Amino acid sequence: MAETRYSQDHEWIRVEGDVGTVGITQYAQEQLGDVVFVEVPQAGRTVAKGEACAVVESVKAASDIYAPASGEVIEGNAGLADAPGDVNAEPTGKGWFFKLKLSDKAELGGLMDENAYDEFVKSLG
Amino acid sequence: MRYLPLTEADRREMLAVIGAKSVDELFKDVPASARLGAKVAGLPDHQGELEVERAFQAYAAKNVSPSTAPFFIGAGAYRHHVPSTVDYMIQRGEFLTSYTPYQPEITQGTLQYLFEFQTQVTLLTGMEVANASMYDGSTGTTEAVLMANRLTRRHKALISGGLHPQYRSIIETTAKWEGFKAQISKPDAEGLEDLIAAVDKETSCVVVQNPSFFGHVRDFTKLAEACHAAGALLIVVVTEVVSLGLLKPPGEMGADIVVCEGQSIGNGLGFGGPYVGLFATKEKYMRQMPGRLCGETVDADGKRGFVLTLSTREQHIRREKATSNICTNAGLCALAFTVHLTLLGEAGFTRLAELNHAKASQLADKLAAVPGVKVLNDSFFNEFTVKLPKPAAPVVEALAAKRILGGLPVSRLIPGDASVENLLLVAATETATEAGMDPFVAALKEVL
Amino acid sequence: MANSQDRSQGRAGGIASSEAPAINTFTGNRALQIEEPLIFEMGQAGRCGVDLPEPPKVKDRLNGMRRKGDIGLPGLSEPQVVQHYTRLSQKNYAIDMGVYPLGSCTMKHNPRINEKVARLPGIGDLHPLQPVSTVQGALELIDRLAHWLKTLTGMPAVAMSPAAGAHGEMCGMMAIAAALDAKGERAQRKVVLAPESAHGTNPATAAALGFVVKPIPANDRGRVDLAALKAALGPDVAAIMLTNPNTCGLFESEIVEISKAVHTAGAYFYCDGANFNAIVGRVRPGDLGIDCMHINLHKTFSTPHGGGGPGAGPVVLSAALAPYAPYPWIVKNGDKWSVAEDGAKVDGVPLGRLKAFHGQMGMFTRALAYIMSHGADGLKQVAEDAVLNANYVMAALKDVMSPAFEGPCMHEALFDDSFLKDTGVSTLDFAKAMIDEGYHPMTMYFPLVVHGAMLIEPTESVAKEDLDQFIGALRSLTERAKTGTAAEAFKAAPLYSPRRRLDETLAARKPVLRWKPSNNPPGSDPMKQAAE
Numbered sequence A: 001m002a003e004t005r006y007s008q009d010h011e012w013i014r015v016e017g018d019v020g021t022v023g024i025t026q027y028a029q030e031q032l033g034d035v036v037f038v039e040v041p042q043a044g045r046t047v048a049k050g051e052a053c054a055v056v057e058s059v060k061a062a063s064d065i066y067a068p069a070s071g072e073v074i075e076g077n078a079g080l081a082d083a084p085g086d087v088n089a090e091p092t093g094k095g096w097f098f099k100l101k102l103s104d105k106a107e108l109g110g111l112m113d114e115n116a117y118d119e120f121v122k123s124l125g
Numbered sequence B: 001m002r003y004l005p006l007t008e009a010d011r012r013e014m015l016a017v018i019g020a021k022s023v024d025e026l027f028k029d030v031p032a033s034a035r036l037g038a039k040v041a042g043l044p045d046h047q048g049e050l051e052v053e054r055a056f057q058a059y060a061a062k063n064v065s066p067s068t069a070p071f072f073i074g075a076g077a078y079r080h081h082v083p084s085t086v087d088y089m090i091q092r093g094e095f096l097t098s099y100t101p102y103q104p105e106i107t108q109g110t111l112q113y114l115f116e117f118q119t120q121v122t123l124l125t126g127m128e129v130a131n132a133s134m135y136d137g138s139t140g141t142t143e144a145v146l147m148a149n150r151l152t153r154r155h156k157a158l159i160s161g162g163l164h165p166q167y168r169s170i171i172e173t174t175a176k177w178e179g180f181k182a183q184i185s186k187p188d189a190e191g192l193e194d195l196i197a198a199v200d201k202e203t204s205c206v207v208v209q210n211p212s213f214f215g216h217v218r219d220f221t222k223l224a225e226a227c228h229a230a231g232a233l234l235i236v237v238v239t240e241v242v243s244l245g246l247l248k249p250p251g252e253m254g255a256d257i258v259v260c261e262g263q264s265i266g267n268g269l270g271f272g273g274p275y276v277g278l279f280a281t282k283e284k285y286m287r288q289m290p291g292r293l294c295g296e297t298v299d300a301d302g303k304r305g306f307v308l309t310l311s312t313r314e315q316h317i318r319r320e321k322a323t324s325n326i327c328t329n330a331g332l333c334a335l336a337f338t339v340h341l342t343l344l345g346e347a348g349f350t351r352l353a354e355l356n357h358a359k360a361s362q363l364a365d366k367l368a369a370v371p372g373v374k375v376l377n378d379s380f381f382n383e384f385t386v387k388l389p390k391p392a393a394p395v396v397e398a399l400a401a402k403r404i405l406g407g408l409p410v411s412r413l414i415p416g417d418a419s420v421e422n423l424l425l426v427a428a429t430e431t432a433t434e435a436g437m438d439p440f441v442a443a444l445k446e447v448l
Numbered sequence C: 001m002a003n004s005q006d007r008s009q010g011r012a013g014g015i016a017s018s019e020a021p022a023i024n025t026f027t028g029n030r031a032l033q034i035e036e037p038l039i040f041e042m043g044q045a046g047r048c049g050v051d052l053p054e055p056p057k058v059k060d061r062l063n064g065m066r067r068k069g070d071i072g073l074p075g076l077s078e079p080q081v082v083q084h085y086t087r088l089s090q091k092n093y094a095i096d097m098g099v100y101p102l103g104s105c106t107m108k109h110n111p112r113i114n115e116k117v118a119r120l121p122g123i124g125d126l127h128p129l130q131p132v133s134t135v136q137g138a139l140e141l142i143d144r145l146a147h148w149l150k151t152l153t154g155m156p157a158v159a160m161s162p163a164a165g166a167h168g169e170m171c172g173m174m175a176i177a178a179a180l181d182a183k184g185e186r187a188q189r190k191v192v193l194a195p196e197s198a199h200g201t202n203p204a205t206a207a208a209l210g211f212v213v214k215p216i217p218a219n220d221r222g223r224v225d226l227a228a229l230k231a232a233l234g235p236d237v238a239a240i241m242l243t244n245p246n247t248c249g250l251f252e253s254e255i256v257e258i259s260k261a262v263h264t265a266g267a268y269f270y271c272d273g274a275n276f277n278a279i280v281g282r283v284r285p286g287d288l289g290i291d292c293m294h295i296n297l298h299k300t301f302s303t304p305h306g307g308g309g310p311g312a313g314p315v316v317l318s319a320a321l322a323p324y325a326p327y328p329w330i331v332k333n334g335d336k337w338s339v340a341e342d343g344a345k346v347d348g349v350p351l352g353r354l355k356a357f358h359g360q361m362g363m364f365t366r367a368l369a370y371i372m373s374h375g376a377d378g379l380k381q382v383a384e385d386a387v388l389n390a391n392y393v394m395a396a397l398k399d400v401m402s403p404a405f406e407g408p409c410m411h412e413a414l415f416d417d418s419f420l421k422d423t424g425v426s427t428l429d430f431a432k433a434m435i436d437e438g439y440h441p442m443t444m445y446f447p448l449v450v451h452g453a454m455l456i457e458p459t460e461s462v463a464k465e466d467l468d469q470f471i472g473a474l475r476s477l478t479e480r481a482k483t484g485t486a487a488e489a490f491k492a493a494p495l496y497s498p499r500r501r502l503d504e505t506l507a508a509r510k511p512v513l514r515w516k517p518s519n520n521p522p523g524s525d526p527m528k529q530a531a532e
Helices: A025-031 A105-110 A113-124 B008-018 B047-063 B084-090 B108-123 B137-152 B164-176 B220-228 B241-245 B282-288 B315-321 B331-368 B392-401 B435-445 C077-088 C114-117 C138-154 C165-182 C201-208 C225-231 C257-264 C273-278 C361-397 C426-435 C465-482 C487-492 C505-511
Strands: A003-008 A011-016 A021-026 A036-040 A054-058 A064-065 A071-076 A098-102 B157-160 B181-184 B203-207 B233-238 B257-261 B279-280 B294-298 B306-307 B383-387 B421-426 C157-159 C191-196 C211-214 C237-243 C270-271 C293-294 C316-318 C329-333 C337-342 C411-417 C452-454
Touching: A003 A113, A011 A105, A021 A025, A021 B435, A036 A113, A036 B257, A098 A105, A105 B157, B008 C361, B008 C465, B047 C138, B084 C077, B108 B241, B108 B294, B108 B331, B108 C077, B137 B157, B137 B164, B137 B203, B137 B233, B137 B257, B137 B279, B137 B282, B157 B164, B157 C411, B164 C165, B181 B306, B203 B220, B220 B233, B233 B241, B233 C257, B241 B257, B241 B331, B279 B282, B294 B421, B294 C505, B315 C201, B331 B383, B331 B421, B331 C426, B331 C505, B392 B421, B392 B435, C138 C157, C138 C316, C138 C329, C138 C337, C138 C361, C157 C165, C165 C201, C165 C237, C165 C270, C165 C293, C165 C316, C165 C411, C191 C201, C201 C211, C201 C237, C211 C225, C225 C257, C237 C257, C237 C273, C257 C270, C270 C273, C273 C293, C273 C361, C361 C411, C361 C465, C426 C452, C426 C465, C426 C487, C465 C487
Parallel strands: B157 B181, B157 B203, B203 B233, B233 B257, C191 C211, C191 C237, C237 C270, C270 C293
Antiparallel strands: A003 A011, A011 A021, A021 A098, A036 A054, A054 A064, A071 A098, B257 B279, B294 B306, B383 B421, C157 C316, C293 C316, C329 C337, C411 C452
16 A cells, blocks of 8 residues: 655655655645756665755756655656656656655654645645 | 936936935945045046047057057967958847847847857857857856766866867866866877877866867867767867868767857957857757757747746856856857858858968968978968977067067967977968068068 | 827827728738848858958868868858848847846946947957067056956955956955965865845855855845844854845945954955946945955946846955956056966966956956046946936835835835735736836846845936836836736736747747757748747
């Protein structure tokens, strides 16, 4: 059973076994506007929780994406190179960024569940 | 004061609207200790146009204009004829007094010429993409090294001894303060340098110049292959862009980044600036390019138009993560370049290059016949190095005393190196005439 | 306020109906607005815009490196070239056409005498590496401008070679790094403090030099929070980078305390001089305790903006930083000028070299012509009129727009977008609607610290009656926006410009950065190419 957790930087991570799939939330894509470019990490790169490892760009803004947990990147979403708009259309589906082999699942405890994240977004006004 | 439209009556009325008694009140946030009551002391008051023009004529009279003397200096800045149309066009107020095209709806003129400029640069260099210009070739070369460092995540640049010494010096300065290694090769006056063996797994890039500072024309295809095998990039610098009318373009040699000084086309010598840097690379490296980029799109009515694009690379958005701190480019000099190149077209540009090569060949033959003088180059475009029987610097001064501007003593740019002390760098463009070459050769015989 | 320009004097006129229907013209042109193809779509082999003689026959010495195949440049005759660029020019807004209130850019009048003297034979045609004996007047000219810049800023030295403002920042920050190096403190002092309202070039420059940029908070008056700054200053701080007047158009009233605190902490004070126009001739930055400041000659000293450059960014330096000024140094010995180039002995330890040759001479000439035209008396008036014009705009709009901070402002008036709240009109829409009124929009969304920022810098070059019309136009737009029913119309603006809003998302998603024959296949109309 997959479980999805959320960070305060508006990333989501969906965990299946010891693999986490990472993307940005509906709220984040709305804030960014039309996404024009996404740079995803290459497979094999080891990232630490909180490390900047991807970049998402709209016409007027560029934002770093931070790893919500530590691990080794096993796949970056190559499809985004030709279709960055997927991040707007399906931020939690086709618009995923990368997959991580998690090195410490305990780190997920520090992230929010869906209800907590919804409350967090509401608190931002 | 002719530039200031406000009258005393205007100022009084405006102050009343603002609700201030005097303009001093508007400066109340300036600490009293720093507020000047009167104008800055020790400087003259305003002058009319006539007086200003006279002052500049007086400065000009203390110089020797190249138009009044036989002239053979190059070394990264070349004297060419610029058609009258170019100067007329860049002085149109709509170009001259417009700014960076932040509002594309009302700056399509600037944007379209930048798009045309970018295309021209890719054609000349044989590369896939080009930006909307850099300050000049010298600063652009350092930006290319920084770009290669970012792309390869390596921090060692190999610098050819054929690179313009001041370009090299800027790379060294940047390396020192920004923290990377610039490995400098010794001056390559003979054009025999081979850097292939020096390329290793730490090398981010190799920087070569073609034709080299000393004038040699080289093929860097094998060097490009060696760079790519080691995961490094090849940067080819061209300081005389007219040479691309005749020579195999760097893109065809496998260059990854090409930087040119574009001054020769459309831009006068101007005592060293402003010039215009051309910067081109492969499409896959586009997002690591510094500087402004113009791209094609459509407007709300579906009509083709142009915008500045990929600006997320730039400082005003990326701030401390930008590809470069550059803000302004060389817009007006890029316009001069593109207008001149459009006038030349394929036929004119290649003819201009042929003419340059022919004039330089004529001069080389004449100088080679002077006793004690040796032309070092087997190959060159419009500039070459001659070895004199004695130090070149006093020779050039002696020629100047005869109102002949006879080349550059290499020691001026590479001081303290005995191997270059007797070397004279000589250029001849389409502006050179037999009537100028012969007095130069005769005077050289006299002063040697 | 003059909101209408009806000059018919009541004459009706009967020649044509004023209610003619819109038509699609055959050419796509609209009278003076001519649709213009790219040069690559116009060229013909066999045409050329220059006449060059047949080259003399010589032995080829190209080392077998002759280009094979065509370059692909189009061929056009001279009249076609003149028409092409003239038509393009007519699609641009420019200072020469009217109010260009682009905040932070100082779009002042560009006098033509500047252009004339920059082109004089003996100035415009000099080679930078001519023997120094043949360029004595040129070196004297540079030194004369240096003298003015030093005197106007009250600083003892100036580095003339930086090519533009950002390049000047690099020069100044390198000088600070060099001074720290000389004191053995470079490794320890890694932090550069900069306000969040800073120009993007500031953090970009500091980061390139390996400094860590830390923000300094602002107080509710839009100035640096002195207490917070003092708290941030420590033995790890290398420098502060501060624009003054700041990017909110306000003078940093506690600047003397700031510079004292910075120096007490052993750090240096970099002042971004982009806004020098507000104080030139009235305040000498040297009296405020700064260590270095770049001067954008294209802002304060009227060298042309040229569609985005060329600029020139000389940097004035305090006595502490002067020894590190980069090569070249222009030196006077007796009555002779010389240039100290790389490796030459000078009275200091130059940080290196930043640019080939001697700097942007063409800009030096223009700036000096402007400075001499104004003189010390005129430059003081420049600052006063620039500040007066901005405060007038602020005063005349403050009841309908929302000033970001209490006045008085300096040379630019900053508004936020709270006056547009609930209208459905954004700062962007408001700015685009200004285009239809015949104005270049103000700077938008900068500084970042103000929501929906609108930064208006009229400069001293605008006459009161032109300012009144501009104010009238903005008041009228404000009224329309506040009706609450005009959002659609604002979003459609501009309607009358050569192009309507352009699709920047399309441009960035699928970058087309050059023309290729395949961009516009035969039979397609390049002027009306539909989006995908």
